[in-house]
Structures are given as C-alpha cells and as structure tokens.
Amino acid sequence: MALRLLGAAVVLAAFASAGALQDRLLRAQHTQMLLEAQANPLGAFKEWAQTHSRSYVNDVAEFENRFKVWLENLEYVLAYNARTTSHWLTLNHLADLSTPEYKSKLLGFDNQARVARNKLKTGFRYEDVDAEALPPAIDWRKKNAVAEVKNQGQCGSCWAFATTGSVEGINAIVTGSLVSLSEQELVDCDTEQDKGCSGGLMDYAYAWIIKNKGINTEEDYPYTAMDGQCDVAKMKRRVVTIDSYEDVPENDEVALKKAAAHQPVAVAIEADAKSFQLYGGGVYDDPTCGTSLNHGVLVVGYGKDVTGSGSNYWIVKNSWGAEWGDAGYIRLKMGSTDAEGLCGIAMAPSYPVKTGPNPPTPGPTPGPSPKPGPKPGPKPGPTPPGPVKCDDDNECPNGSTCCCVNEIFNMCFQWGCCPMPKATCCDDHEHCCPADLPVCDTDAGRCLPSAGVFLGSKPWAAKTPAVRRPRSTSLGGMAGRLAQKFMGGGRGFLRRGEPMN
Incomplete structure (x- = not known):
C-alpha cells in the first residue's frame, strides 16, 4: 500500500x-x-x-x-x-534531521560578512525601470536561463549555488547558451574570504570570478559536497565570464522585482524554520519566518496564485535537490508588511553584470614553444584606407557602412553613411545598428542582440549623407544607370545588400 x-x-x-x-x-x-x-x-x-x-x-x-x-x-x-491552507509540509528527504542538525549541515550564508560588506555600495542599473510597466509574471525557467536543480548535500555551500545560478542566468540571457557552472571551483579555490562548506557570501564569490577572469563548468570541475584542494589547472579553464556585480537596494521588494524581471537574482533568506525544512508545496507564508539570514538561494521569477490563495509570490530555486519542495523550488509570498520581505528575501539581493562574449573554449594544454627564428626586417608602412564605395556616384568614409535612405522598388536613389563597419541598416532608412547588436527595435529606438533581449542594448545610430564621387565626362552615374536599366543594358540599380564588383 x-x-x-x-x-x-x-x-x-x-x-x-x-x-x-x-x-x-x-x-x-x-x-x-x-x-x-x-x-x-x-x-x-x-x-x-x-x-x-x-x-x-x-x-x-x-x-x-x-x-x-x-x-x-x-x-x-x-x-x-x-x-495551514496556503501551503503544506511533507516528510521529504530531510525528515530524519533534527533542527540543530539541519541548521549546521545545510545553512551556510555568511550574514556577518554581509553586514561588513554593506559598507561598500554598488550601482543599481534597474533604478529607473518603471515598476508599473513590469510584466505581471516572469519565469526564467521557461526562457532557458535556469540550469537543473542541484543538491549541495550536507555542506554549507548554498552561497556557491546561488552565485553560479545567477551567473548561469545572465550568461544564458546575453549569449543564448545555458551552461551549468562549477560550485566546487568556488568551494575549493575561492577561500580568501569565503569558507567553503562553512559558509560564504555571493558578493565575495562574484568578485573572485572577476579576479579569476571566469569560471569553469560543472562537467569539468564536478561537485563533491566537501572542501577540497583547488585544482589550479581546472581553475584556469575559464568558460564563462562576468564584468561586475551589483547589489539590489536592501529592504525594497519593488527594487527586487525590477531586477528579477531582467535576470535571475541571488538572495539570502532565513531558512532555519522546521516548516521550511519540510516544505512540500503551495505559497509559503509562514509568519514565524524571520530575518536572520542564513541561506543563499536564487529568485528565478515571480507570479500570482490566481486560483488558490491569491497571493503574489517569488519563484525561488533551492539547492537541496529535486526531492525538496516543489521539484526543488519554493513559492515564497511576496509583499510582506515588513520592508525586509518574508524570510528577509529583500535584505541582501545581488546579481552579476555581463555584456560581452565569453572567452574561446579552452583547448588542451599547449606544448613547449618553438625556438625563435631570425628577426624579420622592417615592415612596410600601412596603406591608407580608402573610402567605402556605395555605387558609382556615392561613397562613405572608411570604417562606415553604406545604407540606402531613399529606396523605390528596391532601387536606391540616395545613400547614407552609418558610422560603424558591417552595420545593420534599419528598416526606417534613418538609423543603423552595430554588428554585435544587429536587431533594430524601431519602437524603442535601440539596438538589441540576436537573442532579442533588452539587456545589453544601446541606442541606435543616425546616418550621415554620403558624398558624391568624382565623375567622368562620359555618360555615367545615375543617368547612365537609368539608361542601362530601361534600355536593357548592364545590371541596373544596385539593390540594398547587393555587393559591388
């Protein structure tokens, strides 16, 4: 039975x-x-x-x-x-642990380090985001920005899992590639300020990743649930990088919602209540959950329980395996009457910042370098770059892109110069976008990456008129091309995107 x-x-x-x-x-x-x-x-x-x-x-x-x-x-x-009707408890895989054992083996957020760290202020890039314009719900799991649920075991490394989860999220958003990252590298190698299985702080871990110029994958540097010796060779295999990190203004759930609408956010909570240990499902709203932060987790979205309790909630990813809670997640009530949020969720949120690509995939360790040959002679000076040719009559400065600004029936009658190479010419015939942000958002007037996310966008650029090229005395230019087009000779007008010979 x-x-x-x-x-x-x-x-x-x-x-x-x-x-x-x-x-x-x-x-x-x-x-x-x-x-x-x-x-x-x-x-x-x-x-x-x-x-x-x-x-x-x-x-x-x-x-x-x-x-x-x-x-x-x-x-x-x-x-x-x-x-209790809003949520329920169950006899999960932690049900044979007493409360003291549970606290000592699974909770590892260093709150004392957070208090000291709070003296250092960072920026908040989502400050000017209109809270009223935020989506009513978001779930980064559905946008392929959240890796699999992991299990820290009986090691207080929650801070490392919250860190890698937030870096995995922003990396997936910016690059379009979801890569599971190594918590064990942080446990073993980030030891100057963090303490491995004895606790740590997400901000310290972000700083270490930046200093190390990246972090390795879960596959290459797998988790062992214990403190270990740093594998320096694997530590140097940097697969994913971040540029910086920022703290969300503390005790402000609206600010946390602004950040969570743009990327997964690492947070700290109080998780030592037995009701949290044995959580089984529903929207958790236990009023006894306090603000003595001791556990690092990851906010991966938010929503509203429209047919149940009616409460708004945070979607929180834990690191206790898929056997815990709702397949490894908990829905935590949003909108507490206390500024700190339920379980202190708004007290110490932070997130990594990433705008650029990752380094090339690390290859095998290179062999010894060959002996140097004879020194080469002096190199000839560089040839001065010439202008970019749009057609027989028009040209743009070197390093720019020709874009049509007056087009009829796919024939260009007037050219403009986009002030950047290999640019995308926007459909409004007035603006352009750089090669690394090739999508023109004509509604917002910004350039987006190919993944279509707003993060990392920049305002689009305006074109300048092309200049007339020197003309010969023979029939040429626009008149010549008109004659060729309508008298059956030659190629006719250049179409947008057609290469010049």
Whole structure:
C-alpha cells in the first residue's frame, strides 16, 4: 500500500506546478500518506529509510535515534498542515534531521560578512525601470536561463549555488547558451574570504570570478559536497565570464522585482524554520519566518496564485535537490508588511553584470614553444584606407557602412553613411545598428542582440549623407544607370545588400 502511494505521489509531483487543482490533489495525496504513516509509524519509517537509501538501517542505535526524530517531524507536519491552507509540509528527504542538525549541515550564508560588506555600495542599473510597466509574471525557467536543480548535500555551500545560478542566468540571457557552472571551483579555490562548506557570501564569490577572469563548468570541475584542494589547472579553464556585480537596494521588494524581471537574482533568506525544512508545496507564508539570514538561494521569477490563495509570490530555486519542495523550488509570498520581505528575501539581493562574449573554449594544454627564428626586417608602412564605395556616384568614409535612405522598388536613389563597419541598416532608412547588436527595435529606438533581449542594448545610430564621387565626362552615374536599366543594358540599380564588383 505504502509503495503504491509513494509511486502515485511521484506521478502527482510532476504536475505540482500546473495550477491550484494539481496543488489540491498533491496535498490530498500527501495527507493520505501522512495518516497511513501515523497509523503504522515504524513500518512507514522503514520504507522511508529504504527509499532514501539510509545506511543506518542495520545500525540499531542509530536507527532508533533517527526514528525518534522522524516521528517528531511526522507529528509536527500533521499538526502544521491541519492549521495551514496556503501551503503544506511533507516528510521529504530531510525528515530524519533534527533542527540543530539541519541548521549546521545545510545553512551556510555568511550574514556577518554581509553586514561588513554593506559598507561598500554598488550601482543599481534597474533604478529607473518603471515598476508599473513590469510584466505581471516572469519565469526564467521557461526562457532557458535556469540550469537543473542541484543538491549541495550536507555542506554549507548554498552561497556557491546561488552565485553560479545567477551567473548561469545572465550568461544564458546575453549569449543564448545555458551552461551549468562549477560550485566546487568556488568551494575549493575561492577561500580568501569565503569558507567553503562553512559558509560564504555571493558578493565575495562574484568578485573572485572577476579576479579569476571566469569560471569553469560543472562537467569539468564536478561537485563533491566537501572542501577540497583547488585544482589550479581546472581553475584556469575559464568558460564563462562576468564584468561586475551589483547589489539590489536592501529592504525594497519593488527594487527586487525590477531586477528579477531582467535576470535571475541571488538572495539570502532565513531558512532555519522546521516548516521550511519540510516544505512540500503551495505559497509559503509562514509568519514565524524571520530575518536572520542564513541561506543563499536564487529568485528565478515571480507570479500570482490566481486560483488558490491569491497571493503574489517569488519563484525561488533551492539547492537541496529535486526531492525538496516543489521539484526543488519554493513559492515564497511576496509583499510582506515588513520592508525586509518574508524570510528577509529583500535584505541582501545581488546579481552579476555581463555584456560581452565569453572567452574561446579552452583547448588542451599547449606544448613547449618553438625556438625563435631570425628577426624579420622592417615592415612596410600601412596603406591608407580608402573610402567605402556605395555605387558609382556615392561613397562613405572608411570604417562606415553604406545604407540606402531613399529606396523605390528596391532601387536606391540616395545613400547614407552609418558610422560603424558591417552595420545593420534599419528598416526606417534613418538609423543603423552595430554588428554585435544587429536587431533594430524601431519602437524603442535601440539596438538589441540576436537573442532579442533588452539587456545589453544601446541606442541606435543616425546616418550621415554620403558624398558624391568624382565623375567622368562620359555618360555615367545615375543617368547612365537609368539608361542601362530601361534600355536593357548592364545590371541596373544596385539593390540594398547587393555587393559591388
């Protein structure tokens, strides 16, 4: 019976985020399982321990100790769920940990370092964003900017997971490529200010990544859930870079929402409540959740529970595996009456800044350099660059791009000069965009990357008139091309984008 219920719970868990109906079904299923466990606690615990691969099943003393803790948590969950409707608790894979054990093994945000760090102020690039114009909901998981749910194990490295999650997000937004990054590199190598499994601070980790000129991948430098010796060779394989980082103004959920609308944001929360440890689903709004920050997590969006509690909520990615919460996530109520936000979520948010590409993919370690040959003689001076030819009559300065500003039937009658090479000529025939931001947003008057995101955009450039080229005395120029076009000779007018011979 219990195995059948467990299998049904797994199936229902796959639909936990689909809406209020799925929430109610999942909660009802968990309630039935809890009641059966209450009726036969020893049998239920044996099955639970086997399901979660506990090694103490053959250690009588440890088994009895863990059974006692598990039974206390069972009674707590039943009583809590009976008085709470917005969310519910369950006997997840942390249910055999006492509260002191849970705190010491899984919570590792360095709040003392944060207090000292607060003396250093950073900018906030989303300050002028109109809060009323923000989307009503956003989920960066649906935009392929959030990597898989990870598990820190019994190591207080939550700060490293929050850091890599935010860097993975901004890298995916800017480059269009989602790359899972190495928390173990931070645990092993970022040790001057952060403390590995004993705790750390996301801002310190951002600063280390910048100083190291990048961070390696999860695949190349995998996680071990323990402090280790820094692998210098792997540390030097820099796959993803960031330019800087910024702190969201503290105690301001509106500012946090502005940032979260543009990218995943690392935050710190108080997570030592038993209700957080055993969270199973729904919109978490436990009023006893305080502001003593001790756990780093990642805000990956926000939304509203339109058919359930009606609460606005933050979508928060945890680092305790997919067995915890709603497939590794928790919906945390937004809009607390306290400025700090529920569980202190608005007290210490931060995010990395990235605008440029990543370095080339690291190759194998190079061999010894060849011996130098004879020194070459002096090089000839460079040939002065010439103008860019638009057609027989018009040209633009070197380093610019010819763009048509007066076109009829795909024939250009007037040229303009875009003040940058290999530019994109915008469809309004007045502006242009650089090669690295090739998409013209004619509504906003800005240039966007090919991924179509606003982050990293810049205002578009205006064109200047092309100059007339020297003409021969023979029939040529516009008149000559008109004659050729309509008398059947030659190529006719150049069309936009047609190469010159």
